[in-house]
Amino acid sequence: MTEQGAASGGRRRSRTGGGAARRASRSAVSFDTARYITRNIPDLEVLNEEALEIIETNAETVLEEIGVNFVNNPAALERWRAAGADVRGERVHIPRGLARKLCATAPSQFTQVARNPERNVEIGGRNLVLAPVYGPPFVRDAAGGRRYATMEDFRKFVKLGYMSKWLHHSGGTVCEPTDVAVNKRHLDMLHAHMTLSDKPFMGSVTDPERARDSVEMCGILFGEEFVQQNTVMTSLININSPLTFDDVMMGAMEVYAENMQASIISPFIVGGAMAPVSVAGTLTQVLAEVLAGVAYSQLVRPGAPVIFGAFVSSIDMGSGAPTFGTPEASLVTYGAGQLARRLGLPYRSSGSFNGSKLPDAQAAYETANSLNMGLLSGVNFMLHACGWLEGGLVSSFEKFVMDADQLGVLHKMAEGISMSEEAQAMGAIREVGPGGHYLGCAHTQAHFKDAFWKTDLLDYKPFETWDEEGARDTTQLATVRVEKMLANYQQPALDPGKAEALAAYVARKKAAVPDAFT
């Protein structure tokens, strides 16, 4: 745990001892991070007005007639009752139009502040923010194979994320550090995001208490008052589909909303299991669930920032295994994007979805399908944008850098087509003429350096060169890149007083209660 040591290196110094700060500033290496994407291309709209209205009408019918369950949450039931819902037991029947009306106080766009203000992200509008894989209990790399994830793995992923140019966000549970007690690992995870990176990050959602710890740690990093007035975390709140809101996730969401922190309200759907097998049916349920969840967030605190989430996969009806990067999930994602825009809410999808066991061609096909769909469906916050493997059971080191390289493609695509005089290139076409070539012409010389997206990973060498260098496939190239990035990692500077206070907070909290592993 060397990174942990490095992160708390200023521990014995006083808050005013500027020596460490100056040294940190001198030795700080800034890694390039691209600005979040702002799309200059349109969204693909797969549903027409009539279809959208049918789905919206059906979703209201679901909320009114069938209703949703808020489990173990009397306060939520009380809020709903006060808002005019028909509450019977834990079932909340929401009168037609009420949820949509409540959603209106949620902002259509918000800023998530990073501790390095250059890394702030705008979530909503025409923007797209990319965040890494979330949640896998296993990690994989070529050398070590598939194994349970540890806190050491977690820190490596945070470092890779910090150094990945096309990744705007440090994410949350980039892997599940199974070697740390369940009731304490959120402290180490947040500490890693706060100290090993300066990109924005996500808070803990596995218990309302842990959400409160997340807010308190942000209070140390950003200042308590600052946190109350700015969104510094975007956290992942899954709905227990179909139509069920459990007390753990809702409890965490309540903490975040009360503190003006953002939540992604996200149905978790394996099509055919948690939602109907049809795309239109799934869209109806997704919309009903998000309407209820977002409305509830606004009952907790009007104006709290939220994101319209969608996590959709299909199922292999033969084996019952979930499948990813499939066309039905893409159609749901496109459709849900349209529904989110009509609701005026930022929209979240999933990036590097795939069901493969290895970072091979299957993984890449399915990931590229998901990435393209995310860009063109108008997504504002793409979770799992890199590193996901094996249906979300595995965070892959190689795939993390492979996918992260492909995220550069999305940036270039989103720029669209420049129609400036210079881009029209009529001078170049005149200069070169029939039968000539453009390699040496003035226009090419002026623009070749940034004309084309450039990979940091893939191989375009001649066959013979590639063969002499070992005939390596993409995974082998990625292994080298992972090692090189981790070897070159340098921690971003952090005020030593804050570093000390964060480390002290984590140590105190961990000492206060015994370890729990469930």
Place this chain on the structure above:
Amino acid sequence: MTEQGAASGGRRRSRTGGGAARRASRSAVSFDTARYITRNIPDLEVLNEEALEIIETNAETVLEEIGVNFVNNPAALERWRAAGADVRGERVHIPRGLARKLCATAPSQFTQVARNPERNVEIGGRNLVLAPVYGPPFVRDAAGGRRYATMEDFRKFVKLGYMSKWLHHSGGTVCEPTDVAVNKRHLDMLHAHMTLSDKPFMGSVTDPERARDSVEMCGILFGEEFVQQNTVMTSLININSPLTFDDVMMGAMEVYAENMQASIISPFIVGGAMAPVSVAGTLTQVLAEVLAGVAYSQLVRPGAPVIFGAFVSSIDMGSGAPTFGTPEASLVTYGAGQLARRLGLPYRSSGSFNGSKLPDAQAAYETANSLNMGLLSGVNFMLHACGWLEGGLVSSFEKFVMDADQLGVLHKMAEGISMSEEAQAMGAIREVGPGGHYLGCAHTQAHFKDAFWKTDLLDYKPFETWDEEGARDTTQLATVRVEKMLANYQQPALDPGKAEALAAYVARKKAAVPDAFT
């Protein structure tokens, strides 16, 4: 060469000897082929009206001011002069508006007839026809590595194409059979397409004489009169970009146009070398070239079917190597689709573009990027839809079946979202309710068999099962699938008289001239 033997099995029988025909019919196994795609989703339009008008205006300026070269082709220059162009030497300056006017006689949609009428394809409109890789001099498979392609390899690819459900077209030079003389290999290639498959195919373009042979062989297969009245070949005519039309390609195109056979008029562009480094500049040149080429086809024969082609790749400005599946090429492809639709012409792009040496993750990312872009850019004829590797130097057996499986994803995506009562699934949502699951409900039971796209290749098994079965990656699974398909191949029935006549034609033509290898 057992396939060749099988194909000419009826050789010694008389044309009226029905015994062989009956046996062929009894033993014929029909392999499922999906109908060509008809899109029920919109195209992505990356250019607005103003941008489109600028590009169209600039393209007319290029044709008028700079002009295009028709090389070694006095007849072409004469046709242009007669049509009102300003011809100086081999340079044709086309007055503003003339080329577009001449293009108006080209059909916006046409039928390419296959010898099995169930395999006929409609090229144009909202349709998308998928054809395999074209042109590589090398083949690769896991067992044999990378090697020069032979006629035996060629036949294997035709068989795989015939058996690939999502492939509508048998293609043309699926690999370049380097073991057959250059001046004779077109005969063997066409013979293979005609006898080993019953899907539509492409003709030879490497010499006008070989185009004539192609037409004559089609005369045997379909009947001479039928060929004059129906399009039975779609052939690939590359423009020698920038702005040059050589006599070989134009000579082949003239033969096809005169015989009402279709040509894809396709600029061949590596961005930064054969066109400006900018997307807008490339689009301008592509449009100018296609306008001139299509206009010329209509000067040869008004009404001849043609396709607006685009072959676009980028260049790695460091090494000079071409790159594939990159965002700039995607933007050109999207933009060119819009320009083609405004011209009222069918549109062609390239499918499985990639620059990788192996069918690995790089190959799959780049291919998936190209396939998605092809679907959403409104392509009507997708060449290289499967099997392409290493920037077009290699036809890969494994990648052929890997890509062909992904083509199923395009079919499902193109269907869009059904809004039928049944698809709305309100009954299912009512039946299951909050907290339930859909696996057993009536709606799921009724639809699970065809609700989700199903792979024939990829692995979704649990990790343990997959591990026990050998922990195979996608390429290893594909090797098995290639072997299995070839082992199960059965030749489609063909009238023995036609089979005999085709074999005799090929034999006679091959005997008539000495081998040439350049």
